Amino acid sequence: MAEGRLAGKIALVTGAAKGQGAAVSRRFAAEGARLALLDVLDDTGRELASAIEEDGGTARYWHCDVGRAGDVEATIGEVVACFGGLDVLYNNAAVIAYGRRIGELSTEDWERTLAINLNGPFFCTKFALPHLLARGGGSVINVSSHGAFQAAPVGIADYGTSKGGLVTFTHYLASEYGREGVRANCIAPGPIPTDLNALFLGTSEGRKAAATMIPLGRVGDLEDIANAAVFLASDESRWITGTVLHVDGGIVIQ
Ligand SMILES: NC(=O)c1ccc[n+]([C@@H]2O[C@H](COP(=O)([O-])OP(=O)(O)OC[C@H]3O[C@@H](n4cnc5c(N)ncnc54)[C@H](O)[C@@H]3O)[C@@H](O)[C@H]2O)c1
Numbered sequence: 001m002a003e004g005r006l007a008g009k010i011a012l013v014t015g016a017a018k019g020q021g022a023a024v025s026r027r028f029a030a031e032g033a034r035l036a037l038l039d040v041l042d043d044t045g046r047e048l049a050s051a052i053e054e055d056g057g058t059a060r061y062w063h064c065d066v067g068r069a070g071d072v073e074a075t076i077g078e079v080v081a082c083f084g085g086l087d088v089l090y091n092n093a094a095v096i097a098y099g100r101r102i103g104e105l106s107t108e109d110w111e112r113t114l115a116i117n118l119n120g121p122f123f124c125t126k127f128a129l130p131h132l133l134a135r136g137g138g139s140v141i142n143v144s145s146h147g148a149f150q151a152a153p154v155g156i157a158d159y160g161t162s163k164g165g166l167v168t169f170t171h172y173l174a175s176e177y178g179r180e181g182v183r184a185n186c187i188a189p190g191p192i193p194t195d196l197n198a199l200f201l202g203t204s205e206g207r208k209a210a211a212t213m214i215p216l217g218r219v220g221d222l223e224d225i226a227n228a229a230v231f232l233a234s235d236e237s238r239w240i241t242g243t244v245l246h247v248d249g250g251i252v253i254q
Pocket of ligand 1: 190
């Protein structure tokens, strides 16, 4: 039996192939969880699963577009058949339609962002719930954003709206299923350089500019998110539900 803060747990991470999802997956595995990695970047996702296994962990990759209910239902069925259950759902996959104000956003942009960022967590939660309940409960972690709480002037209304909706969804999930042992919380990251925001944080000038808005004086890194994720996935947070953990160097309070 693996040791660690997540020993014995089975965790599913969406958008696991790169960025925060990959870092969280590696950390979950290092803490003893068995990992289902879901993404649409198949080569990268499979490479990550192999790397985790080479490091002594347990991980398997599935192609799954979280915006498609049928894909999600089928994949979660396969994950549970493979590992025998599910304890932790980490809803992380997201996209963004950068740089367009509301009047210039196409209906396709809006619908795509909402489909992946908001419908996706709903589909994953809906089809995971019977399996979480079958094991007496579990932890659902929804990755929101400081953009749900701060309206940036750069044109991310689609994204910010999806992330605000995710906070409200988390409240309802926590309220409806708490008595059956299912906890639901959000992580709201601040600016962290990844492919998602390479437009702004891909240069040292961009990172320096962002840091001036952050009380702790730097942009975040992937380990900052992995630290919070392990806490919310583990039993150390067993009396915490319906909350938002701002992992953002304090940007949201300014
Ligand atoms: N990076 C930041 O500064 C920041 C800030 C706040 C919140 N977040 C949130 O953190 C989470 C991780 O973002 P990241 O920065 O690692 O971005 P990223 O772009 O590096 O990773 C996103 C992952 O989601 C996957 N994905 C996209 N569409 C998908 C779909 N339909 N089905 C399955 N997977 C899909 C991508 O392939 C990718 O692996 C997201 O929810 C994002 O909104 C990021």
